[in-house]
Amino acid sequence: MRKMLAVVVSHVFSGVAQKPGLRGLLASLNFSNDVTCDIKKCDLYRLEEGPPTSTVLTRAEALKYYRTMQVIRRMEMKSDQLYKQKFIRGFCHLCDGQEACCVGLEAGINPTDHIITSYRAHGFCYTRGLSVKSILTELTGRQEGCAKGKGGSMHMYGKHFYGGNGIVGAQVPLGAGIAFASKYLGSGEVCLALYGDGAANQGQLAEAYNISALWKLPCVFICENNRYGMGTSIERSSASTEYYKRGFFIPGLRVNGMDILSVREATKFAADHCRSGKGPILMELQTYRYHGHSMSDPGISYRTREEVRDMRSKSDPIMLLRERMINNNLSNVEELKEIDADVKKEVEEAAQFATTAPEPPLEELAHHIYYQNPPFEVRGTNKWIKYMSFS
Template sequence: MRKMLAAVVSHVFSGVTQKPAMRGLLASLNFSNDATCDIKKCDLYRLEEGPPTSTVLTREEALKYYRAMQVIRRMELKSDQMYKQKFIRGFCHLCDGQEACCVGLEAGINPTDHVITSYRAHGLCYTRGLSVKSILAELTGRRGGCAKGKGGSMHMYGKHFYGGNGIVGAQGQVAEAYNISALWKLPCVFICENNRYGMGTAIERAAASTDYHKRGNFIPGLRVNGMDILSVREATKFAAEHCRSGKGPILMELQTYRYHGHSMSDPGVSYRSREEVHNMRSKSDPIMLLRERMINNNLSNVEELKEIDADVRKEVEEAAQFATTDPEPTLEELAHHLYYRNPPFEVRGTNKWIKYMSVS
């Protein structure tokens, strides 16, 4: 019976296995459904126990995470190109190198949870559900952008996502937020994406203590390997459960790295060496680490991942085409969406005789 089945399978697939899709189908028959993976232990502060040091990664999850990180990487590289072509103007902060942070965070929370962030938020925009088209179109100031083309890189928003804010919390405001959240036991997870540089200054030159996970003082903290998506996922699950159980706030420091400079006006090479960036790319790249884990655990293979890469490139190219051809918002829309669910009202323009109508 087994020989007959083997013969039937061989006959059905003979002559067609040269097609990539069919090769992928045949290969998927031999993939593992899941794998148990070891992850680095987190450094703990004011906690008796922390996230697990091993977790199960399913093939479905791995493919989802890999594709999401590749989309964010390609989207940021395309943003860099479009900025240099002058399709994108103004401030623009790219997050390539930090993909495990945003994808891992989303994997550890619920879609109904609320996320608030400062800039360098393109990746979080995508993981929160915004399309590549709407993100790139916002960067180019087009009507199809997620903020109708009026926000740009630092002002992007989506459902349960209040992000891309240009204001970064200074130490005073952060300390006040820590204090009130601890005082009222608010279910808040504070996250420090520590990419090792504050604009152009290394953290060792600016901070007497670089243990940012301890900066909450009276708030428990975790220091997490932010280049490993599974470490970020499990730490986020742990932190979210800490809050949901009524224990109050918690602070997570994600140790990560940005490949680009602080912003597009910063080449990122005057305060760090090219060798440093190269070493991070070659040894700690989050996409590379996930790819190796998937292949080593038989969750995928090189051919299948190449197909995903090609599909991602196509999606980003199509989004970029849309972002450079979609119309810009008209002048009449300048004052739209100033308030939420309010009747229309007049707004004075730069010239006191010119008025615009604001609608929600």
């Protein structure tokens, strides 16, 4: 009887295994729950100790990171397509290649901590909790966008996320202000203030460093060094390309920005540094963007196609995580393909909505100028047109 039951069970499982949706479920019974991974040691400045050189990656974390990075990658590819089809107009800066930065930073802080960044913001919008639909709909200037269709690519906002800022480097002193508010209120929260290697040469950054060090503000200054500021390589624009040392009197660390685990552990270390009352810290993430600086930049006039291809084939953040997951039995090819298909469907549906949703009505043009203010009259494009401001 027992032998007969075993044969029946075997046949049932054999039939189930033929179904793609359940094949991964069955295989998951044999996956590892976690694995200890070695990560590259960070370069340190004015620090005796740095982040750990090994960390534990759980299967649940790996699947979450992989899916999030794939969503951001496919969302940026779709944004590129929508821009070329003229559904997206104006400025648009894509972050494909830099997914390990935004996902790793989010994994290293608390949801109640704060992030402010530059105009290359789509990935951070998503990791901060905004949906693909609300991001793409904002890009196409529709009413259901995360900023009501008024902000576009450079001005998106979410909970504990302050943009998306169009003025080069201006978000850094704003980030210091957010950190000051956290310290003043005693919330125990930190602020991540991000900028690029081009913005690292802005004078306002030095001012933000100075006041943050004086007042010991819980601010993590983060330079996303993708090697090119607009069309200029870092060697041609910066007398010193060791951006993690640019704080002078502020400690710093240089991190492999293509490895999500390196970014995650460095972020945890930096956030703990700030929370302990030691003041600000500076992080340099060595990363790379596959697209040009913006949609008007083909990205190959100042670098070779071979360079971009080489980075894609050897240092792609999604590829590195994928290989780590498969090699350590945290997942398999079939399961990851199912995730890829699910992500593709989600982005395609969001894009369809983003190109068909209604635009904001003209009468709401002046809404949301101030927060919680009595409504007031706003003059339009000529003296006969009047709008009202509502919060």
